[in-house]
Amino acid sequence: MVAPEPGRSVSVAVPASTANLGPGFDAVGLALGLEDGYRVDVLPAGAGLEVVLEGEGADVLPRDESHLVAARLQEALTACGIGWLDGYGLRLTCRNRIPMAAGLGSSAAAIVGGLGLGFALARGGDLTEADLGLVNTRAGIAEGHPDNSSASVYGGLTLSWMPAPQVVRTARPALHPDVVPVVLVPTSERVDTSVARAVLGPHVPRTDAVHQAGRAALLVHALTSEPALLLDATQDWLHQEQRREVYPVSMGAVDTLRTLGHAAVVSGAGPTVLCLTTTEMAPAVVAEARSWGRSWRVLTPGVPEVGLHVV
Numbered sequence: 001m002v003a004p005e006p007g008r009s010v011s012v013a014v015p016a017s018t019a020n021l022g023p024g025f026d027a028v029g030l031a032l033g034l035e036d037g038y039r040v041d042v043l044p045a046g047a048g049l050e051v052v053l054e055g056e057g058a059d060v061l062p063r064d065e066s067h068l069v070a071a072r073l074q075e076a077l078t079a080c081g082i083g084w085l086d087g088y089g090l091r092l093t094c095r096n097r098i099p100m101a102a103g104l105g106s107s108a109a110a111i112v113g114g115l116g117l118g119f120a121l122a123r124g125g126d127l128t129e130a131d132l133g134l135v136n137t138r139a140g141i142a143e144g145h146p147d148n149s150s151a152s153v154y155g156g157l158t159l160s161w162m163p164a165p166q167v168v169r170t171a172r173p174a175l176h177p178d179v180v181p182v183v184l185v186p187t188s189e190r191v192d193t194s195v196a197r198a199v200l201g202p203h204v205p206r207t208d209a210v211h212q213a214g215r216a217a218l219l220v221h222a223l224t225s226e227p228a229l230l231l232d233a234t235q236d237w238l239h240q241e242q243r244r245e246v247y248p249v250s251m252g253a254v255d256t257l258r259t260l261g262h263a264a265v266v267s268g269a270g271p272t273v274l275c276l277t278t279t280e281m282a283p284a285v286v287a288e289a290r291s292w293g294r295s296w297r298v299l300t301p302g303v304p305e306v307g308l309h310v311v
Helices: 068-079 106-122 129-143 147-154 193-198 206-224 227-233 248-259 282-290
Strands: 009-020 024-043 049-055 089-096 157-164 167-171 179-186 263-266 273-278 296-299
Touching (some): 009 147, 024 106, 068 089, 068 106, 068 129, 129 147, 129 157, 157 206, 179 282, 227 263, 248 263, 248 273, 248 282
Antiparallel strands (some): 024 157, 179 273
C-alpha cells in the first residue's frame, strides 16, 4: 500500500472492560461505558513519531515506539504493507480515562486501540467487520487470553476462546436489559496483572473444576435470561480466593456485598470490584459502597453495545 499522506488523521474510541465475572476465568468479558480515545495525525516525511499523552498514566507511560498503542499501530500498518515511518511521520495522541492496573482492561484497550488506528488509517478512515475480526484475533493473541480485548473490540457481553494458539473466536450473546454493572475502584490499591497471576497454582482440584464449570454455564444464563440468579452464578473457585492476600481490601468488599445478597466479584486481575446487579437494586449497591467513605470510587458506567469505533 501507498504511505499515508501528510494531513490525514484518524481517531478511534475504545471502551474499558471487565473480565471473568466470577467463574468465567479468561473467557467472559463485558464492555464498560468508560472510553480511551486515540488519534493519529500523519506528518511530513522525516518527522518521526511524536507521542502525546493525556489523562491516566500521562506521567509514567513512554512517549516513543515502546508505548503499547504505538507498538500495535506499527503492527497493523506493517500487516497492511505500509512501512513504518517510511516516507511519513506520525503524531499519536492518547487520551486515557481507563484506570491503569485496576482490572478494567487498560492494556487490552491500548492494544485494541493501536491496532484499530492502524487498520483504519490504512483503509482510508473506516473499520469493517472484517477489520474488527483481525483486531480481535491479534489483540487476543497479544494478551494471551481474549476476555478483555474481545469486549473492547465488540462491546456488550462476549464469550471468547482460542481453539488454537493463533486463533481467537468470540460469541456475542445479548445481555439482559435489566443487568446493571456497578464498578468500585479502590483509590489506594493497584495490582499488576503479572503479580495477580503469579499466585495461581498450576493445578485445580477436580471438585473445584466441576463446580466452576457448572457456575460458568449458569453465569451465561443469568446474564442473558435470568438476572435473579446472578449471586449464585458469580461464585468462583479458581482465582479469587487464591488472590485474597494480593488485594485483601477488595476481597473484603466482595465478602460484604455478597453477604448482603449482591453479586460482587473481582474485576479481571483486580483490585477493582464489580457488582452485577439490576436496575432496581443498583441504588442500594451504590449507597452501600459510598458509605465506605472516600477510599472507593463508585461508577455506574453502563454497558456500551458498540466497542472499538472510528470517531
